[in-house]
Amino acid sequence: xxxxxxxxxxxxCVGCHACVTNCxxxxxxxxxxxLSDDNPYGKDPSxxxxxxxxTYEIGEFPKTxxxxxxxxxxHCEDPPCVPVCPTGASYKREEDGIxxxxxxxxxxxxxxxxACPYGAREIDEHQKVMKKCTLCVDxxxxxxxxxxxxKPACVLACPTSxxxxxxxxxPDSEVSVAIREQGGYQxxxxxGTKPSNHYLPRRKNHVSYHKDELERADNPLKKEDYQVDxxxxxxxxxxxx
Amino acid sequence: xxxxxxxxxxxxxxGMGQGLFLAIYTEQVYSVLNxxxxxxxxxxxxxxxxxxxxxxxxxxxxxxxxxxRPERAWRAASMWRTSWLSREVIVLPIVMGLVxxxxxxxxxxxxxxxxxxxxxxxxxxLIIGAFAxxxxxxxxxxxxxxxxxxxxxxxxxxxxxxxxxxxxxSVSGFTLAxxxxxxxxxxxxxxxxxxxxxxLIFAFIFRGASLMRNKRLRPKSTVQTxxxxxxxxxKQKSMGFMGGSMNTRDFFHGKTLLFLRSIKTxxxxxxxxxxxxxxxxxxxxxxLTVLGIAAVAMYxxxxxxxxxxxxxxxxxxNIYYQSIA
Numbered sequence: 095x096x097x098x099x100x101x102x103x104x105x106x107c108v109g110c111h112a113c114v115t116n117c118x119x120x121x122x123x124x125x126x127x128x129l130s131d132d133n134p135y136g137k138d139p140s141x142x143x144x145x146x147x148x149t150y151e152i153g154e155f156p157k158t159x160x161x162x163x164x165x166x167x168x169h170c171e172d173p174p175c176v177p178v179c180p181t182g183a184s185y186k187r188e189e190d191g192i193x194x195x196x197x198x199x200x201x202x203x204x205x206x207x208x209a210c211p212y213g214a215r216e217i218d219e220h221q222k223v224m225k226k227c228t229l230c231v232d233x234x235x236x237x238x239x240x241x242x243x244x245k246p247a248c249v250l251a252c253p254t255s256x257x258x259x260x261x262x263x264x265p266d267s268e269v270s271v272a273i274r275e276q277g278g279y280q281x282x283x284x285x286g287t288k289p290s291n292h293y294l295p296r297r298k299n300h301v302s303y304h305k306d307e308l309e310r311a312d313n314p315l316k317k318e319d320y321q322v323d324x325x326x327x328x329x330x331x332x333x334x335x
Numbered sequence: 336x337x338x339x340x341x342x343x344x345x346x347x348x349x350g351m352g353q354g355l356f357l358a359i360y361t362e363q364v365y366s367v368l369n370x371x372x373x374x375x376x377x378x379x380x381x382x383x384x385x386x387x388x389x390x391x392x393x394x395x396x397x398x399x400x401x402x403x404r405p406e407r408a409w410r411a412a413s414m415w416r417t418s419w420l421s422r423e424v425i426v427l428p429i430v431m432g433l434v435x436x437x438x439x440x441x442x443x444x445x446x447x448x449x450x451x452x453x454x455x456x457x458x459x460x461l462i463i464g465a466f467a468x469x470x471x472x473x474x475x476x477x478x479x480x481x482x483x484x485x486x487x488x489x490x491x492x493x494x495x496x497x498x499x500x501x502x503x504x505s506v507s508g509f510t511l512a513x514x515x516x517x518x519x520x521x522x523x524x525x526x527x528x529x530x531x532x533x534x535l536i537f538a539f540i541f542r543g544a545s546l547m548r549n550k551r552l553r554p555k556s557t558v559q560t561x562x563x564x565x566x567x568x569x570k571q572k573s574m575g576f577m578g579g580s581m582n583t584r585d586f587f588h589g590k591t592l593l594f595l596r597s598i599k600t601x602x603x604x605x606x607x608x609x610x611x612x613x614x615x616x617x618x619x620x621x622x623l624t625v626l627g628i629a630a631v632a633m634y635x636x637x638x639x640x641x642x643x644x645x646x647x648x649x650x651x652x653n654i655y656y657q658s659i660a
Contacts, residue, residue: 114575139578146575148655150558152566160572163562165655177417178484180424181410199410202403205420207585208336211487211556213652216581222403279563282651284555285487293563 096261097191099290101269105297106256109147109162116251117145130220142218144227167214167227168289169193175206197223211285337585338645341401345394347637352390353471354508356434359383360464377441379520384438391431423477430474433467475501488648489552495545502538510630517623524621532614539607556651571658582656588646598643605636
């Protein structure tokens with residue numbers, strides 16, 4: 095059984111919010127209706143978003159590091175938002191593990207948002223139903239699109255390729271290899287939700303050289319203890335004139 | 336969490352309605368078994384059942400205001416296998432129906448003897464009431480479990496939540512029953528007042544236990560686990576937007592610590608101190624006014640108690656929304 099998910103490389107994310115805007119653009123234009131906004135250009139704007147990029151400062155000045163942290167629904171393998179739903183509007187797809195909301199069944203009771211520790215669910219204040227990231231389910235299977243575009247909008251928008259998309263249950267997929275080889279981790283593991291989305295940590299590349307590598311230990315000149323005596327003129331000094 | 340008044344009214348009203356039914360049914364069982372000497376009239380049972388039903392209906396109506404799409408509310412009965420909310424949605428009408436039947440049997444005085452055990456005559460209303468009692472307990476459990484089952488809302492994730500819904504609902508119902516008794520059938524007042532005092536003491540012990548437990552809780556989730564970075568100094572610089580969203584509105588009460596503390600004091604006084612003293616007074620000198628004060632104070636106090644219960648819930652998603660820009 096496959097489990098589609100995003101892997102977000104925090105080492106590469108520059109916090110440009112392109113994923114946020116492309117997500118909003120794609121999902122507000124879909125057949126499910128707009129992601130409604132109130133006062134988008136006025137005072138106190140408010141709106142429905144599936145994805146946000148947050149910024150954290152780690153450490154104390156001057157030893158600080160800035161972390162840009164995109165957050166959307168993590169499509170948990172054991173999603174706490176699904177069993178609490180009284181209507182069955184909230185469900186996890188068998189075939190690809192995407193957690194979705196059936197907008198025609200949702201009664202807007204907000205109970206699932208209480209049950210999500212990540213705050214991934216939002217009520218659409220106009221349609222009065224719960225909405226959340228769909229992993230662009232209306233796009234990734236769309237055969238009218240060229241194959242390389244059958245990916246979530248946020249993945250396509252990312253200018254630094256910080257977002258990878260694939261099946262985390264397939265051990266040879268790009269995302270599984272990235273998780274395995276680059277220390278992919280899950281958010282709030284303490285609740286046992288087993289998020290499918292993973293994050294790759296910030297990592298520094300340190301190259302450590304041994305002294306041997308800078309100074310040739312087996313230099314044959316050293317073996318013979320040949321040393322240039324700089325106090326006397328060399329042959330070069332004599333012949334250079 | 337941001338307390339929603341629809342849910343505050345729902346839980347307090349149905350809790351009181353259920354408690355009122357439990358009160359009159361307890362009295363009926365006692366009088367059938369001749370533990371208390373009373374010739375309680377059908378009229379008393381009918382009035383009390385009607386009041387209980389009105390409370391349950393008012394609770395149901397207020398719950399509708401919580402829904403974004405109330406016209407689809409019927410769908411909420413479908414996921415009873417996994418969802419406590421769905422179970423509540425199923426049990427609430429069952430309780431209403433049984434309380435209605437219980438009241439009607441008394442109102443119409445159509446209460447034939449079904450079985451006879453020695454000198455104890457089991458009448459129809461006693462059997463309906465037994466089922467209604469089961470349903471009432473199931474409803475208390477379902478209501479409490481809606482909150483107690485959310486494991487990362489640590490303040491709620493405890494058996495104390497269910498116990499408190501049960502005890503606080505019952506005590507408010509028993510107190511209301513003593514008011515109705517004082518109005519309709521004064522000889523029943525000591526019975527209900529006695530029960531109310533006992534329940535109030537238990538409610539105080541368990542609500543106090545829950546307050547003490549929550550005071551000592553340490554949040555399991557931290558900003559470190561939330562973003563997965565191991566460092567002691569992590570500060571959010573931006574939550575990603577400057578406007579509002581559901582994440583900033585629904586999960587925090589937005590009040591000061593002082594406000595929170597004063598609500599706690601208010602509910603402790605109004606739910607426990609005032610009714611307890613009024614009930615003790617009524618034990619010696621039954622009066623409608625004194626009991627009325629007890630019931631009204633207790634209900635207002637319960638509104639504050641429920642507000643505090645919701646406000647106290649600390650949702651881990653708030654970790655992600657600490658700084659606007």
